Amino acid sequence: MNKIINFPDGTIYVERPGSRWGRVKMQLEPIQFSGNEVMARAVQDSYPPKGTGKGSTIPISIEWFKYLDNFHNKNEHDWLWTPRMLWFNRGFVGDARGGSLENGADPQPILECITGPCNIRRIIGETETHFEVWALPVNLDPASFDPIVFNWQNYPWIFWKAQARTAEFQVQNVGKGLDVFHMNVRKPQDRHFMHKGDITLFPPCPFHVSDGISKWEIADYMFVGASIYGISDKGVRIPLLLSNTPGQWDFPTDWRCTAPGVIPPV
Numbered sequence: 001m002n003k004i005i006n007f008p009d010g011t012i013y014v015e016r017p018g019s020r021w022g023r024v025k026m027q028l029e030p031i032q033f034s035g036n037e038v039m040a041r042a043v044q045d046s047y048p049p050k051g052t053g054k055g056s057t058i059p060i061s062i063e064w065f066k067y068l069d070n071f072h073n074k075n076e077h078d079w080l081w082t083p084r085m086l087w088f089n090r091g092f093v094g095d096a097r098g099g100s101l102e103n104g105a106d107p108q109p110i111l112e113c114i115t116g117p118c119n120i121r122r123i124i125g126e127t128e129t130h131f132e133v134w135a136l137p138v139n140l141d142p143a144s145f146d147p148i149v150f151n152w153q154n155y156p157w158i159f160w161k162a163q164a165r166t167a168e169f170q171v172q173n174v175g176k177g178l179d180v181f182h183m184n185v186r187k188p189q190d191r192h193f194m195h196k197g198d199i200t201l202f203p204p205c206p207f208h209v210s211d212g213i214s215k216w217e218i219a220d221y222m223f224v225g226a227s228i229y230g231i232s233d234k235g236v237r238i239p240l241l242l243s244n245t246p247g248q249w250d251f252p253t254d255w256r257c258t259a260p261g262v263i264p265p266v
Contacts, residue, residue, distance in 0.1 A: 005235055013222045013231055020123040021221050022199040023259045027117055036164040036172050038086050039117040041198050049130040049193035055113035058187055062108055063142045068181050070147035076178045086162055087111055087182050115184055116160035118171055118262045120223050130193040135186035152181050153225045159183055161262040171260050179265040200259040209253040226264040
């Protein structure tokens with residue numbers, strides 16, 4: 001049985017044996033046009049995975065779009081539901097541009113096989129060239145999930161936040177400062193893989209950290225939104241990276257990660 005720890009702030013640690021963790025690298029190739037550029041990384045769905053291309057498109061229930069809107073205002077809703085912004089390239093019935101069967105829209109959203117740079121991924125296996133990454137089967141019913149619990153704050157390796165980059169390679173929110181959330185999903189029969197060059201791994205557990213006074217052995221990671229904690233061998237939660245507000249990037253111990261992360265919502 002997996003270890004479960006409930007913390008006073010309402011967050012819950014659940015042990016996930018066999019997992020490693022990493023962050024999707026931001027894009028560093030030159031921007032091809034003036035202004036900010038929305039970022040994306042390819043995910044593969046064939047085995048064995050090869051190269052850096054993306055897998056096949058993923059049909060998804062429009063109910064998952066409605067579920068994500070539990071976390072969005074009107075402008076964020078419009079950004080998510082608009083074709084060719086990021087997650088999908090084909091219009092669907094009910095999209096923000098008035099997609100209908102009469103004008104050739106798909107009956108349901110058809111997602112690109114991508115994920116968001118600067119977000120966390122849970123790694124459950126590997127080949128010589130690729131990591132296998134965990135993704136939610138798309139056939140699950142969103143009505144069975146509680147958005148108060150099942151969200152980016154508690155599951156930042158399932159939900160991912162869209163980010164853009166400037167020509168100077170600074171991470172920005174998309175649109176005009178929008179916090180737009182997506183999900184790592186897969187077709188039920190598929191496995192998902194990412195090229196190893198596209199993910200920066202966090203140090204494997206166990207390891208030791210110190211804040212200059214106390215020292216702990218970290219047995220596992222815990223992710224809360226953009227912040228990272230370690231779970232000690234005694235079950236104590238140790239903050240490793242605090243990123244609770246835009247601009248905050250604090251390391252309370254000697255643990256470090258260098259790759260840029262997403263911008264937490266205000």
